[in-house]
Amino acid sequence: MKNKSSKVPPVLSCNFEDYRSDVCEIYSNVRIHGNSSSIFFTPDQTMDLEENKTRTIKPYTRKYDNYAIANVRTVTINPLHTSTEAPKCNKYHYITAIVFSKGTYSGKNFFHDFSDVLVPLFITARQFEGEVQILMADLKPVWIEKYRKYFNQISNYEIIDFNKENQVHCYPRAIVGLYSHGDFTVDPLRTPNNYSMVDLAKLMRRAYSLERDFAINLAEDSKTKPRLLIIARNQTRKLINVGEVVALGEELGFEVAVNESSFRTNVGEFARMVNSFDVILGVHGAGLSNEVFLPTNAVVIQIIPLGNLHWISFNYFGLGATNMKLKYVQYCISEEESTLTDLYRRDHAVFRDPGSFHSQGWGAMSKIYLDQQNVKLNITRFKPVLTRALELLGYKNYVTWPDLSFCDN
Incomplete structure (x- = not known):
């Protein structure tokens, strides 16, 4: 049987067909300038003309909602045709970058916080076990602090305010957008390492130092009130x-x-x-x-x-x-x-x-x-x-x- 791990991924892979969100993954000399909403990469020489073109993406998980998506920052993904086109790197990183928007509804209630950002970010980032950096567009510092302990479980690095960042950050790989499987769920058949909602719950218990892993079993403990x-x-x-x-x-x-x-x-x-x-x-x-x-x-x-x-x-x-x-x-x-x-x-x-x-x-x-x-x-x-x-x-x-x-x- 062919070893799937030996397969080299394409330099740029985008999915614009999903109902909930658009996502692009880039595996090549990625340069990110947040303030101009620009991401640059070096294309593979084998890429055809259709693949080797500029793309735009609104990295929020409610693309079907016209009102919500209209307020989200547009990110441009630009192929570099010559080395002289490349903006100079101000900071080098040796981890994966994830670029996405906090979005329109997150920050309004718990459901949208989880459905629009926290669950999709878990789906997208958990595979890296902390070795990933978040660049968040439309960021609200108060909202970040509200979920700081969660974000600390997802990433070992500071969160970058994408809209305000003027330096060029360079990465070997970037994911633009977040994968979403539904309003408040994770499909383990679609996640790396088969992560599930059970794993998300475990992460939350670690993040907030929650003491109980299991509810009461009245068959074993009939004296304690549920x-x-x-x-x-x-x-x-x-x-x-x-x-x-x-x-x-x-x-x-x-x-x-x-x-x-x-x-x-x-x-x-x-x-x-x-x-x-x-x-x-x-x-x-x-x-x-x-x-x-x-x-x-x-x-x-x-x-x-x-x-x-x-x-x-x-x-x-x-x-x-x-x-x-x-x-x-x-x-x-x-x-x-x-x-x-x-x-x-x-x-x-x-x-x-x-x-x-x-x-x-x-x-x-x-x-x-x-x-x-x-x-x-x-x-x-x-x-x-x-x-x-x-x-x-x-x-x-x-x-x-x-x-x-x-x-x-």
Whole structure:
């Protein structure tokens, strides 16, 4: 069998076909001048005219979002046809460079931080085991400090502010753009060394010195109460009767706490708090991104509001949870549990035809189902969800529920 490791990669390899992001990899005398958004390389003499041309790329993982991508810095990749064209190197590096943009949405909530940058950067950079340098466009220093411990796990070197850097940095290899496999997930079949969401979770535990690797096993420890964290929201999609949910959890034997996942929260402190719980529960929203800090085998309960939000909810948080070896349960509310009944008649399209709002685009859909809607759980209807969580933690006194989804479809 042919040894794949002996294959010499092309000097320039670009993928502009992926739905989520454009990525170019350069394996040749790379010179980067951030302030002018220019990257230069020496082309292979065997490259044809189509390959040997200037390319432009917006290195952000939401290229399908016209609004988001419009605000991202454009990077130009230029082949050098003669040695005299090459800008003089001010600094030489013997590691790989990764150039990407913080993007438009990162810095607005936890979900976009992870989905748009932190997970894709893990996919792209983890293979180098720290021997890689980040050159970040559209950088915000406060945002970098927020996730400093994460970045220190990814790279052993300082982060360069791409927009402001006037010196020419030279590298043997560069990756422009970040690979992305979905909104909040890693496909191990597409990563070097088969890195997965489990590996990302382990990296987060190291970064933030999280103590627990595994959730409680009630089959082995029946004396300790399992801990339930309710992620509260204070603006949209609020859980109105959170007090009743707390009482239900305590009745079933949980130690219950309620905490709002504010974007201003210190990441390290919140990560350590989340890691101390065995179950987190929340209405669909960015706060569920904190599932990445849970110990293995913990349970994630996502409450899905009205509006045909099953796919969005699972894709954003359910898929990542299962891929991190967490137990995932979803609960779809009934019309009676939605405050939309206070705003619209039951025969309104809001209830009878949610697809008509989805077809108008994200803005129309989110205005109704994400921004106007709060949740008041029917405690009797919801009780089996928490008993299912106990089962998943090893408690055997309840009947086995047939599915992890408490939804009609």
